[in-house]
Amino acid sequence: MSEIIEVQARKTLQNITPYPPGKPIWELQSEQGLSKVVKLASNENPLGPSPKALEAIVCSLSDIHRYPDSSTSNLRQLIAVKLGMGADNFIISNGGDELITLVSEAFLEPGDEIIVPSPSFSEYEFGAHLMGANIVTVPLGEIYSFDIDAIVNAVTEQTKMICICSPNNPTGTYLSKSVLHHLLDVLPKHILVLFDAAYSQYADADDYTDGLEFVRAGYPIVVLQTFSKIYGLAGLRVGFGAAPESIIQQILKVKEPFNVNTLAQAAAAAALHDVEHVHLSLQINRQGKNQLYLSFRELRLPFIESMSNFVLVELGPDAKSIYEQLLTKGIIVRYGGLWKLPHHIRVSVGTEEENSTFIQRLSEILKLT
Structure with missing residues (x-):
């Protein structure tokens, strides 16, 4: 029975x-x-995948009986040197999806609102729902361009986060540097911008920004990057977030230990310079x-x-x-x-x-x- x-x-x-x-x-x-x-x-x-990443995986196989480096020290340091920032400005995640969830867990509470342009990547809404937050969708404008005025007008006292994917999935459109700068300047400083730049390496427009310059300037922004796309490591699930150190420290509080496996860390470190x-x-x-x-x-x-x-x-x-x-x-x-x-x-x-x-x-x- x-x-x-x-x-x-x-x-x-x-x-x-x-x-x-x-x-x-x-x-x-x-x-x-x-x-x-x-x-x-x-x-x-x-x-x-990057051939250098494959070589690094082979060289790391004999160590997989050990737990991975929970703080991902080597990979964070390599990324920091490449991008001209401090290692404490980075968190390594199990793909970009985990970073979105971690940011949601660290900053969203029931009743908070997140603003998401639409159509866009669905995982932003997943993170918000997970925490009992409310989603406010703002339609993209003509030819799927970002309507910044509509985004700003959607802000309320409950707004806690705005999610921008640039280049945007699935439209391939992007937010220019000057418009992102304007958005960050006019937003209340308690609002966090999650800037998903997973496809940034493909963008070649003169006025494109991957958002990292605004991390360096100290704005309340988390930039998402991934090794799944141009580096060809989708099967290993490794990405990272860049943000002011105070924001990174809050996200680290909800990160699981050993979230990025040994082979993924080694492959990403090698692919970074391929x-x-x-x-x-x-x-x-x-x-x-x-x-x-x-x-x-x-x-x-x-x-x-x-x-x-x-x-x-x-x-x-x-x-x-x-x-x-x-x-x-x-x-x-x-x-x-x-x-x-x-x-x-x-x-x-x-x-x-x-x-x-x-x-x-x-x-x-x-x-x-």
Whole structure:
């Protein structure tokens, strides 16, 4: 006889929907009986991981019977030297997602409000719901630009945090240096800005900022960075936050010990200085974006020119059907329904061959639609 479970979860969990990750390659292969699958769904580096990171992992394997360095001293020091800041300005996290949760746990309380431009990365809302805070969404403006006036006008006495993703996922648009500076100057000083710069290495606009200069200037800002994207270490889950030391000290109070494993720390430290890998990754991304842009223009599909390693493209009312048909042909992209963009898909930039395969399959489907 099965027992009736009467244990009640926290009420705030009613607001939380588990994050839906991109479909893994093996799953689609199993479902469709496919031998080859092209995955352009999770903004991963198509070049693969940094070779120096792989070498560092091999050299660290004999030490995995030991607990990792809980304070991540070596990695923090290397990042600090590279970015011209102090090691105490950094916290290393289990990917960018953990940092968002840690910031939420450190600063949000029930009844607080966070402001999130929309559409954007869903994990900001997850962190707020986890702490019982309220989410205030502010729609992006024309061509998915940031509407700073609308953000400022949404501020109330309950506002505790503002989350800005730049370049923004899923639109690829960004916030300029001057506009971010203006925002930080006009906001009440008790409001924390979480500036997600996970895709910053891809941004090449003259007026782009990764936000780090405002950390150096002492503004109440936490800049999120990750090794999952351009460094190609998504499977290891390692990222970091940069902020004034007083803010870092508060976040450290809620960090679990040993949150970043030994192999991840070693790989990130090596990848940080793999200049050749970063250069090649940027080159492939630029060429890939231009390849996709040209094809979308030929297919007369509206798209947003991106400062990142993905492109948001509009397919119209049949977008979900087209997305599903692409799956049957071995192509994994991201359907826009996740961001309430039901007419869109987000396409990660792949290799030339992967991009060509995607465009060929998409063209075949569009001819029949």
